[in-house]
Amino acid sequence: MTTNNSQPNLTSSQIIKATVIALLTASILAIVAVLPAEYGKDYTGLGKVLGFSKLHQSEDKSKETEIVTPSFKELTLNNVGSAPEVPMPIEGKNSAPSKQYVARKDSITITIPAGKGLEYKIAVLKYGQVKYAWKTNKGILFVDMHGDVKTADTKSGYFESYTVANSNNMAGSFIAPYEGKHGWYFKNKYSTDIQVTLNLTGEYQLINK
Numbered sequence: 001m002t003t004n005n006s007q008p009n010l011t012s013s014q015i016i017k018a019t020v021i022a023l024l025t026a027s028i029l030a031i032v033a034v035l036p037a038e039y040g041k042d043y044t045g046l047g048k049v050l051g052f053s054k055l056h057q058s059e060d061k062s063k064e065t066e067i068v069t070p071s072f073k074e075l076t077l078n079n080v081g082s083a084p085e086v087p088m089p090i091e092g093k094n095s096a097p098s099k100q101y102v103a104r105k106d107s108i109t110i111t112i113p114a115g116k117g118l119e120y121k122i123a124v125l126k127y128g129q130v131k132y133a134w135k136t137n138k139g140i141l142f143v144d145m146h147g148d149v150k151t152a153d154t155k156s157g158y159f160e161s162y163t164v165a166n167s168n169n170m171a172g173s174f175i176a177p178y179e180g181k182h183g184w185y186f187k188n189k190y191s192t193d194i195q196v197t198l199n200l201t202g203e204y205q206l207i208n209k
Contacts, residue, residue, distance in 0.1 A: 069140065070189040072166040081146065081161040088158050089151035092178040096126040100203040110196040112141065112188040120196075121148075121183030122204040124176040130202035133171035134184070137195040140168045147182035173202075181207060 035041040037055040042048055101124070112118050124130060124147075145163040149156065162174050176182055182204075188194050 068190075072140065072142065072189070075164055075166070079144070079161075079164045082158050086156070086158045088178075089149045089153055089156050091151045092149040092158075092180075094126065094179065097179075100125055100128050101205050103201070103203055105201045106199070106206065108198045108200070110186070110198060112186045112194045112196060114188060114190055114192050114194075117142075117185060117187040119183060119185045120198065121181040121207055122200065123207050124180070124182045124202075124204045126176055126179045128176045128203040129173065130176070130182070130200065130204050131171075131173040132198065132200050133169075134196050134198040135169040137197075138168075139188075139190050139192075139194050140166050141194060141196070142166050142187035142189065143170065144185040145170075145174075145183070146185070147176060147178070148180045149178050150180040 031044060035043070108120070110118065110120050122130070143163070143165055144161055146159045146161040148159050160177065163170070163172065174182070184198075186196060
C-alpha cells in the first residue's frame, strides 16, 4: 500500500508574493486598528469610522475620572467631642419629653464640595431614636457624627461625638442623650465634589432641606 503525502511545492516567486501580502496586511491592520486604538493616531480616518478610535478615548476618559486618594491621619481621642474643660449646658440635663417626634423616613443626597467640610443635622428630642445609613458615590470622607445641646447660649461650644472615622459607608443607630441638633460633619479632602446618600428612619425632624 502506498500513501500519497504529496504537498504543493511553492515556487520562490509564490513565497515572496505571500510574504509581501502578509506584510501589507499587517501594516494595514496596524495603521487602521492598532494605532487609533492604542495610541490615538488615526492617519487614515478609518479608525474613527470603524470604531477603533473610541477605544483610546474611553481609556483616556477613565484616566481623567480617576481620583487620587489623599492621606488621612490616625484618629485619636483628641478627635472625639469638645474639649474636656467645656461644660455641658444645663439644658442638656432637662427631662425627656412625654412624646417624641412622629416617626418618619427620608433619603437625602448631600454634595460635599471639593476640599471643604459640610454639616448635615436633624432635630431630635431627648431619648429620640434614629437609625441611619450613608455612603459616598466615590472616595473616602472624614466624618464626625455628633450632637449639640439645644441651648440659649450659642457660644457654648459643647458637643458630644458618637462616631469619628474616615469612611465611604457607615450605618448605625443612636438614642439622643439630650434635645438638640444631631448629625454629621463631612470633610472632603479630594479635588472633586463627593455626593453622600443618607437614609434615615426614626423620631426626628429635618432641619436642612
